[in-house]
Amino acid sequence: MxxxxxxxxxxxxxxxxxxxxxxxxxxxxxxxxxxxxxxxxxxxxxxxxxxxxxxxxxxxxxxxxxxxxxxxxLVSRDYDPARGIQISNLVTLEDQQGHPRQLFLGPEAAGLKIGEGDRQITVITPRSPLGQVLLGKRVDDEVSLVLAGVTQLQVVIAAQ
Structure with missing residues (x-):
C-alpha cells in the first residue's frame, strides 16, 4: 500500500x-x-x-x-535520509526474530490499524514512546525500547 x-x-x-x-x-x-x-x-x-x-x-x-x-x-513528505524519520513517514521495523511490522508516524489517531494480516499498518504518534524514539532515526538504525522492564531491539529496514 x-x-x-x-x-x-x-x-x-x-x-x-x-x-x-x-x-x-x-x-x-x-x-x-x-x-x-x-x-x-x-x-x-x-x-x-x-x-x-x-x-x-x-x-x-x-x-x-x-x-x-x-x-x-497533513502535508505528506517523503522520507529524507538527511532529516531522518518524521511525521508522515511510513516505517518498516524488523525485530530480532526477523519479523517485520509497518508503522505510520502520524499527527493523531494512535493505535488505528489499517489493512489486515501481514499488510497491517499501525498508526503511531510522536507522543508515544516508540514514536519519540523513531523521530530522526534513519534506515539501518537500531531502535531500543524498554517496555515492562524488557528491552526490545528493532532495526529500521525501510522508510518512505
Whole structure:
C-alpha cells in the first residue's frame, strides 16, 4: 500500500468512526433527556448515567474530529535520509526474530490499524514512546525500547 492510499484509508476510517460516535452520542443524549428517564428518587440514576455516556461519547467524537482535521491538513513528505524519520513517514521495523511490522508516524489517531494480516499498518504518534524514539532515526538504525522492564531491539529496514 502506498502512502497516498494509506492516508485516504486513515481519513475514511476516522470519518466512519466519527459518524458512529455522533450517532451513539445522540442516542445517549436522547436517553438522558427522555421524559421516562427523569429521576423519581435519588436511586433512579438511568438519566444521569445516560448523560455521562453522552458526554464521554461527545468528547471522543471531538477527538476524532480533531484527528480527521489533522489528517486532512497533513502535508505528506517523503522520507529524507538527511532529516531522518518524521511525521508522515511510513516505517518498516524488523525485530530480532526477523519479523517485520509497518508503522505510520502520524499527527493523531494512535493505535488505528489499517489493512489486515501481514499488510497491517499501525498508526503511531510522536507522543508515544516508540514514536519519540523513531523521530530522526534513519534506515539501518537500531531502535531500543524498554517496555515492562524488557528491552526490545528493532532495526529500521525501510522508510518512505
Amino acid at each position: 502506498n502512502k497516498a492510499d494509506l492516508l485516504h484509508r486513515i481519513i475514511e476510517a476516522l470519518e466512519h468512526d466519527m459518524l458512529l460516535l455522533q450517532r451513539a452520542a445522540q442516542t445517549a443524549y436522547e436517553a438522558a433527556t427522555a421524559q421516562e428517564n427523569i429521576a423519581e428518587n435519588k436511586y433512579d440514576t438511568l438519566g444521569l448515567e445516560a448523560s455521562y455516556l453522552a458526554t464521554g461519547q461527545a468528547r471522543r467524537a471531538a477527538e476524532i474530529r480533531q484527528a480527521l482535521l489533522a489528517y486532512q491538513q
